[in-house]
Amino acid sequence: MVHIQLQLQDEHGAWLLSAGHFNLYLIRFVSCPYHSPTSLGALRSVSVGTMSDSEEDSRDRQLKVVLIGDGASGKTSLATRFAQEAFGKQYKQTIGLDFFLKRITLPGNLNVTLQVWDIGGQSIGGKMLDKYIYGAQGVLLVYDITNYQSFENLEDWLGMVKKVNEDSDVQPVVALVGNKTDLEHMRTVKADRHQRFCQENGTLSLFVSAKTGDSVSLCFQRVAADILGVKLTKAEMEQSQKVVRAELVDYPHDEDPSRQEANHSKVCCVQ
Numbered sequence: 001m002v003h004i005q006l007q008l009q010d011e012h013g014a015w016l017l018s019a020g021h022f023n024l025y026l027i028r029f030v031s032c033p034y035h036s037p038t039s040l041g042a043l044r045s046v047s048v049g050t051m052s053d054s055e056e057d058s059r060d061r062q063l064k065v066v067l068i069g070d071g072a073s074g075k076t077s078l079a080t081r082f083a084q085e086a087f088g089k090q091y092k093q094t095i096g097l098d099f100f101l102k103r104i105t106l107p108g109n110l111n112v113t114l115q116v117w118d119i120g121g122q123s124i125g126g127k128m129l130d131k132y133i134y135g136a137q138g139v140l141l142v143y144d145i146t147n148y149q150s151f152e153n154l155e156d157w158l159g160m161v162k163k164v165n166e167d168s169d170v171q172p173v174v175a176l177v178g179n180k181t182d183l184e185h186m187r188t189v190k191a192d193r194h195q196r197f198c199q200e201n202g203t204l205s206l207f208v209s210a211k212t213g214d215s216v217s218l219c220f221q222r223v224a225a226d227i228l229g230v231k232l233t234k235a236e237m238e239q240s241q242k243v244v245r246a247e248l249v250d251y252p253h254d255e256d257p258s259r260q261e262a263n264h265s266k267v268c269c270v271q
């Protein structure tokens with residue numbers, strides 16, 4: 001594939017455009033005299049050159065990853081935990097979709113910008129769902145491990161993904177994501193049921209907690225790596241699985257300090 005580097009400067013030397021990855025037909029379009037003298041008349045230089053493979057490799061890849069699944073399964077929470085390292089206990093239904101961007105680095109210094117499309121659970125019957133899913137290289141099928149219905153309904157969500165991609169040569173990487181693992185004691189979807197779904201549908205298998213952050217980065221890393229054909233080592237996977245959670249409790253200050261020491265616990269959990 002031919003890549004062209006195109007750079008445009010104005011009369012003061014400011015870059016109007018400096019970009020690569022143009023296919024030849026785009027360059028033809030740029031060289032047409034479509035621009036007005038006022039907007040681009042002051043152009044000082046246009047340089048066109050090819051990019052070497054190493055320059056090309058150092059550029060960010062953009063991947064579209066969509067999160068789908070029933071309402072309240074935790075899609076927004078996952079996206080927020082991943083992109084902003086935050087978690088909100090309050091449920092606020094996503095209407096339509098939300099959009100997040102996050103840059104990650106995969107082994108081999110491969111920079112990847114993930115476009116995370118958080119699709120509202122109520123979109124399942126809507127007209128826009130196929131448009132949201134279209135073009136996604138990665139799909140996270142999210143369910144709540146404490147809600148069996150959210151797992152059962154994934155058949156419908158996956159059906160939609162297959163329908164959107166039925167004419168496509170390249171199929172998206174699909175991952176089954178069991179969320180809310182911090183509520184293990186309330187689990188209603190057995191782990192072997194989860195694994196069977198993965199085997200039957202050829203999906204990646206992930207368990208996460210958006211609340212604690214457990215395995216959330218790993219989840220996105222694995223999907224991105226799989227899309228790009230990058231292999232993550234065991235050490236790399238363990239690294240992105242790690243969670244450091246510290247909870248400091250503010251106790252009243254007027255107690256006897258010796259009693260405070262005996263009665264109060266500070267929670268600091270390193271996983």
Ligand SMILES: Nc1nc2c(ncn2[C@@H]2O[C@H](COP(=O)(O)OP(=O)(O)OP(=O)(O)O)[C@@H](O)[C@H]2O)c(=O)[nH]1
Pocket residue numbers: 069070071072073074075076077078088089090091092093094095119120121122179180181182183208209210211212
């Ligand atoms: N305990 C626990 N609660 C979670 C977790 N993830 C999400 N929640 C809670 O579950 C509720 C729903 O989370 P959302 O992220 O809004 O769910 P959603 O899938 O985006 O829902 P829709 O917008 O309706 O599609 C919220 O109250 C979250 O705080 C988790 O890992 N553990």
